[in-house]
Amino acid sequence: MFVNSLLAAAFFTLAVNAGPALSVEDAQLATQALSFLIQAPGECLFQYTDLPANAPSHNMAALWLRAIFHDSGTFNASDLTGGLDASLVTNPESGTTDNIGIPESAATRFIPSKSPISKADMIALGGIVTVAACGGPQVAFRTGRDDAGVSNNAKLLPSDAFAPVGTIKAGFLRMGLTALDMLVLTTGSHSMGGAHAAISPNVTKEKFEPFDRTPGVFDNDIFKRVLDGKCVVPIDCAFAKDPELLPYIQQYAKDENAFFTQYAISFEKMLNLSPSSLSDPVAIMIKRHSNLVEEGTWPPASAASTTTTVSAVASITTAGSAAKSSSAAADIFLLSSVIYALATTLLLL
Ligand SMILES: *[C@@H]1O[C@H](CO)[C@@H](O)[C@H](O)[C@H]1NC(C)=O
Numbered sequence: 001m002f003v004n005s006l007l008a009a010a011f012f013t014l015a016v017n018a019g020p021a022l023s024v025e026d027a028q029l030a031t032q033a034l035s036f037l038i039q040a041p042g043e044c045l046f047q048y049t050d051l052p053a054n055a056p057s058h059n060m061a062a063l064w065l066r067a068i069f070h071d072s073g074t075f076n077a078s079d080l081t082g083g084l085d086a087s088l089v090t091n092p093e094s095g096t097t098d099n100i101g102i103p104e105s106a107a108t109r110f111i112p113s114k115s116p117i118s119k120a121d122m123i124a125l126g127g128i129v130t131v132a133a134c135g136g137p138q139v140a141f142r143t144g145r146d147d148a149g150v151s152n153n154a155k156l157l158p159s160d161a162f163a164p165v166g167t168i169k170a171g172f173l174r175m176g177l178t179a180l181d182m183l184v185l186t187t188g189s190h191s192m193g194g195a196h197a198a199i200s201p202n203v204t205k206e207k208f209e210p211f212d213r214t215p216g217v218f219d220n221d222i223f224k225r226v227l228d229g230k231c232v233v234p235i236d237c238a239f240a241k242d243p244e245l246l247p248y249i250q251q252y253a254k255d256e257n258a259f260f261t262q263y264a265i266s267f268e269k270m271l272n273l274s275p276s277s278l279s280d281p282v283a284i285m286i287k288r289h290s291n292l293v294e295e296g297t298w299p300p301a302s303a304a305s306t307t308t309t310v311s312a313v314a315s316i317t318t319a320g321s322a323a324k325s326s327s328a329a330a331d332i333f334l335l336s337s338v339i340y341a342l343a344t345t346l347l348l349l
Pocket residue numbers: 076077078079156174
């Protein structure tokens with residue numbers, strides 16, 4: 001709880017100090033600072049402890065990916081409605097079963113009420129940081145998404161675990177995405193986290209059932225599970241019966257880089273669906289967690305990974321000093337580093 005309040009305080013400070021008009025350089029520094037806060041210790045873990053006990057899921061990383069899918073998955077490419085517009089936050093589509101558990105859970109809790117970038121950009125950034133920090137590919141981050149004032153039609157989300165493959169394909173097609181995008185964004189994203197009885201009672205009766213053997217690592221293990229017919233979510237195994245998709249599942253099970261390459265392409269497409277005009281890629285530095293496999297393998301190892309958090313703080317401090325020649329954003333950056341280090345220390349106690 002302490003850590004949560006500190007992170008919230010850091011976001012608040014960032015928002016107040018950053019002001020509305022940022023230079024490109026300042027925007028980069030502020031974005032970098034925010035991205036470090038998203039990389040809170042333990043983010044890749046499937047049992048992230050710094051969340052309220054009643055949160056349906058404690059899979060911080062999986063929750064960022066879920067938030068992105070649930071926010072952008074209502075996009076209609078024909079009339080350009082929906083898309084990644086933070087409607088999950090500003091006007092939750094949470095009353096429906098499709099979005100159950102979203103507002104209470106991690107991802108959107110870490111979005112500041114004010115920041116130099118929009119809430120939709122924050123959600124995109126959360127996903128990009130998550131994928132890279134937890135072992136996956138780095139995806140370009142662009143800013144400029146507009147936050148929606150109205151709620152999207154959550155019924156458009158192609159998320160039914162039991163639907164025929166054709167129904168899900170049609171949903172992705174409506175979003176302007178291909179069957180291959182569908183495969184990597186659905187099954188591929190199941191590389192992180194697992195199913196929860198509190199969210200998906202028809203999928204699992206367990207409090208937490210990991211999708212693959214490494215629910216805290218972004219890797220290709222999920223495709224190996226699918227080929228072995230060991231699917232927690234039925235749609236993943238249904239994809240393997242589709243002659244168009246099976247060769248990709250076989251390839252990704254053997255070749256992790258091939259999966260990463262396609263995931264980066266499809267993920268960026270999904271992040272950038274919204275019609276607002278986006279900036280050039282913003283340079284951000286994302287540190288990969290160092291003890292990923294120990295942290296992220298199921299069942300969990302007993303010891304917490306002290307080395308990961310300590311080295312993360314060291315790298316932030318270095319990056320922070322390098323930035324000191326710049327103006328206000330550098331102060332924000334350094335301040336956030338200090339708060340982050342403090343938060344980390346508290347977590348270790
Ligand atoms: C998408 O937009 C088009 C054009 O407005 C509309 O005809 C179609 O019904 C929409 N699709 C869905 C699933 O709402």
